[in-house]
Amino acid sequence: MPSKYRPQLFGWIDDLGKGCNYLSAADERLIYANENYCAFIRKTLGNQLLYLLLSLLSLLMLVAAIIFVTLLIISLMTPPPDNGMLALSIFMLFMSLITIYLIIPEFYQNLFAKRGEPIIFNRKTEKVYINESYFFNFKFWRNPLMFLLPAKRRIKEYNWADLHGIVVHNYSRNALTTTIMMVCKPGTHQTIDHIMLDPARSGIGSNLVWGWVNNFMVYFHLAKLNDGRYLTTQEDKFTRNYIKGQGWPQWMLEAFNARSLDELTQIKQKYGIKE
Numbered sequence: 001m002p003s004k005y006r007p008q009l010f011g012w013i014d015d016l017g018k019g020c021n022y023l024s025a026a027d028e029r030l031i032y033a034n035e036n037y038c039a040f041i042r043k044t045l046g047n048q049l050l051y052l053l054l055s056l057l058s059l060l061m062l063v064a065a066i067i068f069v070t071l072l073i074i075s076l077m078t079p080p081p082d083n084g085m086l087a088l089s090i091f092m093l094f095m096s097l098i099t100i101y102l103i104i105p106e107f108y109q110n111l112f113a114k115r116g117e118p119i120i121f122n123r124k125t126e127k128v129y130i131n132e133s134y135f136f137n138f139k140f141w142r143n144p145l146m147f148l149l150p151a152k153r154r155i156k157e158y159n160w161a162d163l164h165g166i167v168v169h170n171y172s173r174n175a176l177t178t179t180i181m182m183v184c185k186p187g188t189h190q191t192i193d194h195i196m197l198d199p200a201r202s203g204i205g206s207n208l209v210w211g212w213v214n215n216f217m218v219y220f221h222l223a224k225l226n227d228g229r230y231l232t233t234q235e236d237k238f239t240r241n242y243i244k245g246q247g248w249p250q251w252m253l254e255a256f257n258a259r260s261l262d263e264l265t266q267i268k269q270k271y272g273i274k275e
Contacts, residue, residue, distance in 0.1 A: 004189045005182045009168050013177060016165030016210050020220045024211035026227035029198065032238040033225045036124050036257045038216050039238065040209060041116025042196055052110035055103055062100045069093045105135040108150045115242045119197070123217045124259045126160040130195060131248050137194055153247060160217060162186055165197065165210045179210050
């Protein structure tokens with residue numbers, strides 16, 4: 001049975017439900033939680049460095065392959081041309097260019113990911129906040145000019161009601177899965193954006209963070225506030241290490257702890273933020 005969200009993402013496995021969830025664990029990605037909001041990182045430093053190295057090595061090998069194939073094509077075009085080898089070489093060059101186009105975003109997102117790319121869930125206002133690399137998403141076709149802006153970021157506020165979880169397969173040798181939040185038009189299943197929640201896990205592991213977040217948003221007892229890296233009383237330490245100096249707008253920093261939609265509206269009015 002296919003996902004009800006449109007358009008679907010390649011590798012879809014399952015749609016995830018909302019509400020109380022007994023398949024729940026904070027894991028090392030939960031860094032802080034209090035009565036108002038929780039914060040998850042989406043890339044551990046170890047994974048970030050690993051994938052940065054792998055993508056860099058891949059890019060270097062692809063650049064070398066492109067240079068070699070280009071020189072081969074030039075040599076094959078001298079009379080008498082070897083049409084079979086020439087066609088094969090052109091195909092190899094084309095595939096190398098496509099592959100490098102796909103790997104550059106992976107390289108950029110790991111090189112420019114900041115402090116694990118925290119994502120904030122406020123359960124009092126039911127808002128979700130992200131501040132992440134532009135390349136930290138699942139777009140396939142990109143404007144080539146965006147590759148000239150490797151440090152570009154997107155900073156967004158979403159309604160929790162418009163976010164829906166799915167699991168996709170990354171088709172790696174280790175059978176890893178990724179949990180993605182589909183951003184839909186209000187009241188529909190029409191997808192307008194994607195947010196990576198929990199990348200590259202084995203088995204049901206990728207569902208645990210989704211379960212914990214859902215429990216937190218509905219105040220279910222399995223979501224314990226002190227499950228994270230920092231205790232509830234250590235908010236200053238958390239913000240100093242993960243939030244400050246990372247480009248978050250000041251109004252969002254205050255919105256993290258907003259205790260109602262009225263309070264959030266007052267914060268936005270103070271900073272001239274339009275709904």
